[in-house]
Amino acid sequence: MVNAAPVMTEKATEVKVSVRNLDMVFRTDGKSVSVLENITLDIREGEFVCLLGPSGCGKSTLLNIIAGFLQPTNGEVAIQGEPVKGPDPRRVFVFQERGVFPWLTVEGNIGFGLFKLSQEERASRIAHYVQLVGLQGFEHAYPSELSGGMKQRLEVARALAVNPDILYLDEPFGALDSITRLIMRGELLRIWEAERKTILFVTHDIEESVQLADRVVVMSTRPASIRRIVEIDIPHPRDLSSPRYIELRDSIFEEIGLAHKV
Amino acid sequence: MKDREAIILPVLSAVVILAVWHFGVVLTHTKIFPSPLDVVRGLNELVHRGLLLSYMRDSLYRAGIGYILATILGVPIGIFLGWYKLPAMSANPLIQMMRPISPLAWMPLAVIWFGVSDLAPIFLIFLGAFFPIVVSTMNSVRNVPPMFLQAGRNFGLNSVALFRRVIFPAILPQVLGGLRIALGIAWLVLVAAEMIAVNSGLGYLIIDSRNAGKRYDLVVAGMLLIGVIGLCLDILVRRTERLKAVRWGFRAD
Amino acid sequence: MKILRRILPFTSIALFIAIWQLVVVWNHAILIPGPWAVVKGIIELAQKGLLLKYVVASLFRVTWGYLLAVSTAIPLGLFLGWYRRGEKALNPIIQVFRPISPLAWIPISILWFGVGDLAAIYLIFLASFLPLIVTSMNAVRNIAPVHLNAGRNFGLSQGQLVLRVIYPAVMPQLIVGLRIALGVAWLVVVAAEMIAVNSGLGFLIVDSRNAGNRYDLVIAGMVLIGLTGLLLDIGMRRLEKLKALRWGYGSV
Numbered sequence: 001m002v003n004a005a006p007v008m009t010e011k012a013t014e015v016k017v018s019v020r021n022l023d024m025v026f027r028t029d030g031k032s033v034s035v036l037e038n039i040t041l042d043i044r045e046g047e048f049v050c051l052l053g054p055s056g057c058g059k060s061t062l063l064n065i066i067a068g069f070l071q072p073t074n075g076e077v078a079i080q081g082e083p084v085k086g087p088d089p090r091r092v093f094v095f096q097e098r099g100v101f102p103w104l105t106v107e108g109n110i111g112f113g114l115f116k117l118s119q120e121e122r123a124s125r126i127a128h129y130v131q132l133v134g135l136q137g138f139e140h141a142y143p144s145e146l147s148g149g150m151k152q153r154l155e156v157a158r159a160l161a162v163n164p165d166i167l168y169l170d171e172p173f174g175a176l177d178s179i180t181r182l183i184m185r186g187e188l189l190r191i192w193e194a195e196r197k198t199i200l201f202v203t204h205d206i207e208e209s210v211q212l213a214d215r216v217v218v219m220s221t222r223p224a225s226i227r228r229i230v231e232i233d234i235p236h237p238r239d240l241s242s243p244r245y246i247e248l249r250d251s252i253f254e255e256i257g258l259a260h261k262v
Numbered sequence: 263m264k265d266r267e268a269i270i271l272p273v274l275s276a277v278v279i280l281a282v283w284h285f286g287v288v289l290t291h292t293k294i295f296p297s298p299l300d301v302v303r304g305l306n307e308l309v310h311r312g313l314l315l316s317y318m319r320d321s322l323y324r325a326g327i328g329y330i331l332a333t334i335l336g337v338p339i340g341i342f343l344g345w346y347k348l349p350a351m352s353a354n355p356l357i358q359m360m361r362p363i364s365p366l367a368w369m370p371l372a373v374i375w376f377g378v379s380d381l382a383p384i385f386l387i388f389l390g391a392f393f394p395i396v397v398s399t400m401n402s403v404r405n406v407p408p409m410f411l412q413a414g415r416n417f418g419l420n421s422v423a424l425f426r427r428v429i430f431p432a433i434l435p436q437v438l439g440g441l442r443i444a445l446g447i448a449w450l451v452l453v454a455a456e457m458i459a460v461n462s463g464l465g466y467l468i469i470d471s472r473n474a475g476k477r478y479d480l481v482v483a484g485m486l487l488i489g490v491i492g493l494c495l496d497i498l499v500r501r502t503e504r505l506k507a508v509r510w511g512f513r514a515d
Numbered sequence: 516m517k518i519l520r521r522i523l524p525f526t527s528i529a530l531f532i533a534i535w536q537l538v539v540v541w542n543h544a545i546l547i548p549g550p551w552a553v554v555k556g557i558i559e560l561a562q563k564g565l566l567l568k569y570v571v572a573s574l575f576r577v578t579w580g581y582l583l584a585v586s587t588a589i590p591l592g593l594f595l596g597w598y599r600r601g602e603k604a605l606n607p608i609i610q611v612f613r614p615i616s617p618l619a620w621i622p623i624s625i626l627w628f629g630v631g632d633l634a635a636i637y638l639i640f641l642a643s644f645l646p647l648i649v650t651s652m653n654a655v656r657n658i659a660p661v662h663l664n665a666g667r668n669f670g671l672s673q674g675q676l677v678l679r680v681i682y683p684a685v686m687p688q689l690i691v692g693l694r695i696a697l698g699v700a701w702l703v704v705v706a707a708e709m710i711a712v713n714s715g716l717g718f719l720i721v722d723s724r725n726a727g728n729r730y731d732l733v734i735a736g737m738v739l740i741g742l743t744g745l746l747l748d749i750g751m752r753r754l755e756k757l758k759a760l761r762w763g764y765g766s767v
C-alpha cells in the first residue's frame with residue numbers, strides 16, 4: 001500500500017453494469033441444479049466490487065455470465081444499457097495464472113490482444129505494462145520460467161494492455177501463497193488507482209474483500225442469492241488494524257454465520 | 263436430448279456411407295467390388311458353411327494365447343525393469359532396437375522354429391504384444407509418486423508388503439491401459455500373421471477369398487468381422503477399467 | 516561410475532549377441548546364422564548396392580503414405596474434435612475401422628491399385644490415418660477452456676482463434692501423435708512389402724528366404740529395419756524436445 005495521504009474514492013454515479021433478476025439453472029443428465037437465484041445488482045463506473053461467498057456457491061458462474069461466457073436461464077445483464085451477448089475485449093476476464101498462454105513469452109502474452117495496433121504502438125504498450133506489473137527483465141521469458149505470482153501479474157498485464165473498461169477477476173490470487181497474495185492485492189489496488197477501471201472481483205476470502213473493495217456483495221450458498229451488500233467506506237490505504245476495518249470485517253463474518261474465534 | 267444425438271448421428275452417417283457405397287457399386291457397374299448387400303449375403307454363406315464360427319474361434323484362440331503369454335511374461339519383466347534402474351538402462355537399447363521391427367518381419371524365423379502351424383502366428387502375436395506391455399508396465403512403476411513409497415515405508419511395510427499394498431495397486435491403471443493397447447496390437451498382428459502362415463482364421467479368410475476366386479464380398483465381410491470383434495475386445499477391456507479397484511486411475515471423461 | 520553408466524546400455528546388446536553366437540556355434544542344427552554371418556550379409560548387400568536401394572524404397576513409401584495421412588487426418592481430426600456433432604457422428608465408425616489391420620486391406624488395395632508402390636503407399640496411408648485422427652480429436656478436446664475463453668475475450672475471430680490459440684495448444688500432443696503414427700507406418704511398410712511389392716526391406720526378408728534360404732540376409736534385413744525404425748523414432752523425439760523446450764511445456 002502506498003504511503004500517501006488517504007484519499008476517499010469518489011462516489012461514482014454512472015451505472016456501468018446492471019444485472020436484473022438473474023437465474024441460472026444447470027441441467028445435466030436430466031437433473032437440474034439451481035445455481036443462482038434472482039440476482040439483481042448494479043455496478044458503478046470505476047467501482048471496485050467484490051463478490052464474496054464460499055467455494056462452489058455460484059459466484060464464479062455469476063461472473064462468467066456477466067462477462068458473457070455463459071447465458072443465464074432467466075434475467076439479463078446490460079453494460080451501459082447494451083445487453084451482453086458474448087465476451088468482448090472491452091471487458092476482460094482475468095483467470096488464475098493458468099490462463100496465460102504457455103507457448104508465448106511475457107511480451108507475447110501481453111501483446112496478445114493488441115493485434116489491431118501498429119508495431120510501434122504495440123511495443124510501447126507492452127513496455128508500459130511490463131513496467132506497471134513489475135516484470136522488467138523477463139520480457140522474453142516463457143511462463144514456465146515464472147513463479148505463480150509473476151504469472152498472475154502477467155495475466156493482469158495482458159488484460160490491462162487492451163485497455164478494457166471493466167476487469168473481471170475470478171479468485172486470481174487463489175493459487176498463491178498468503179504472503180504473495182498480500183503483495184498482489186497492493187499491486188492490484190495501485191494499478192486500479194492508476195488506471196481507474198471498473199473491477200468485479202470474485203473471492204472466498206473475507207479479509208481480501210474488505211481490504212480491496214468499495215462494496216462487498218455477500219452471497220449465500222447454493223442456490224446463491226445476495227444476502228447483503230456491505231459498503232466499505234474506509235479510504236485507501238486501509239489500515240488493517242483500524243476499528244472500522246475490524247468492525248466491517250466482523251459484520252461480514254456474522255452475516256455468513258461464522259464465529260471469529262478458532 | 264444430447265444422448266439421443268450420440269445414437270442418431272452415427273447411425274445417420276453409417277446410413278449415408280452405406281448408401282454411397284451401394285450406389286457407387288451400382289452406378290459404376292463394377293463386377294468385382296461388392297455392394298453392402300453382397301457382403302451380407304457373403305456373411306450368411308459363411309455361417310451356413312460353418313466357417314464363420316470356426317474361423318472366429320481359431321483367430322481368437324491364437325490371439326488369446328499369444329496375448330496371455332505376452333502378459334504373463336511382460337508384466338513381471340516390466341515391473342522388474344521399472345524397479346531396478348541398472349538392468350533397465352542395460353535392457354532399454356535392446357528393447358528400443360527390437361520395437362520398430364514389425365512382428366511380421368520375424369515370420370521366416372518363426373516358420374523355421376515352429377513350422378507352419380498355430381505356433382508361428384502365436385509367436386508373432388506374442389512379440390507384438392510383449393514390447394508395449396513391458397514398456398508401459400516399466401513406465402507405470404517409474405511413475406509411482408515417491409511419496410506413496412515413502413508413506414508405505416513410514417508405516418513399516420517391508421518390500422513384499424510394499425509391493426502388494428502400494429506398488430501393485432498404484433500401477434494397475436496404467437498397466438491396464440497398456441494391456442488394452444497391446445490387445446489392439448495383438449489383434450492387428452493376428453490378422454496379418456494369419457494372412458501368411460496358416461489355413462484358417464479371419465486373416466486367412468481374407469487372403470484366401472481373394473486368391474481362390476476373387477470373392478471380394480467375403481473379403482469385405484471378413485474385414486468387417488475383424489473390425490467388430492476387435493472393437494468388442496477393446497470395449498471389454500475398457501469395462502475392466504471401470505472396476506472400483508482401478509477406477510480412480512482413469513479420468514472421468 | 517560414469518564409465519559404467521556409459522557402457523551399461525550396450526551390455527544387454529552385447530550379451531544378446533554373445534548368447535546368439537554361442538547358441539549357433541553350439542547347436543549346428545539350428546539353421547539360423549550367427550551374428551558374424553549377418554554382418555557379412557549386410558556388407559554384401561552394401562556392395563551389391565542393394566542396401567541403399569532397399570532402405571530408400573522403404574523410406575520412400577513410408578514418406579508418401581505418411582505425409583498423405585498427416586495432411587488429411589490432422590485437419591479432419593481437428594475439425595471433428597472441435598465440432599462435437601461431427602465427432603459423435605463419425606467416431607463410432609472410426610472405432611470399427613481401427614481394429615482392422617491395414618494388411619487386411621491388401622486384397623482391396625491390390626484391386627484398386629494393382630501390385631506396386633501405390634498399393635503399399637495406400638496401406639501406409641491407412642495405417643497412419645486412423646491414429647492421427649484420433650490423436651487430433653483428443654488434442655482439441657484437451658485444450659484448456661481458459662485458453663479458448665481468453666482468446667474469445669480478446670475479440671479473436673474464428674480464424675484467428677484457430678491460428679493463435681488452438682494450433683499452439685494442440686501442438687505438443689500432435690507431435691507425440693505424429694511420432695507414434697510414424698512408428699506404425701514403419702511397421703506396416705515392412706509388412707506391406709512382404710506381401711505386395713518387389714523392393715524394400717520387407718521384400719528383402721521374404722525374398723532372401725524364398726530365393727535361396729539366405730537367412731543371413733533375412734536377419735540382416737531385420738537388423739536394418741530395427742535400426743532405421745529406431746533412427747526415425749529418435750529423430751521425431753528430437754523434434755518433440757525442440758518444440759517442448761521452446762514453449763517450456765510440462766511445467767506451466
